[in-house]
Amino acid sequence: MRPLVITLLAMVCSPSLAADELQSRLALADADRGRLVFGPCRTCHYPDAFMGHNNGPNLSGIFGKVAGKQPGFDYYSKRFREAEFVWTPQLMFTWLEDPMAMFPDSVMMSRGVPDPQDRADLIAYLKQATLRQADQLD
DSSP states (O other), X not given: OOHHHHHHHHHHHSOSSOHXXXXXXXXXXXXXHHHHHHGGGGGTOXXXXXXXXXXXXXXXXXXXXXXXXXXXXXXXXHXXXXXXXXXXXXXXXXXXXXXXXXXXXXXXXXXOOOOXXXXXXXXXXXXXXXXXXXXXXX
16 A cells, blocks of 8 residues: 555544544534635635635645646645545644644645634534535536
């Protein structure tokens, strides 16, 4: 296995919160609070597909996508260009805690979201933003 895959498996299989606690937090997550948590992220990312990319890739429909592979975004770090993992809520939860610890050579400049409920709220917001756009297309 490649080192990145091993690192990801270790981080996801031994998260700071037990998997059931993560699920509980996601069940209680509030997308409106998540929108506020997302505020600083807007410096580089947009959650709405119609906005396109910014300094960072667009995050619409991020869950289920392979990291580092969004068409039209050419500024991924080498680590993400070579990535072979799919974004899931659990992986995003781990990533958002401390992005620079997870991938020190990433070009993403974030101190992360240390509060676990804030991270769950942010994930709920990203899910809702994607669903809202799908509804607008119908």
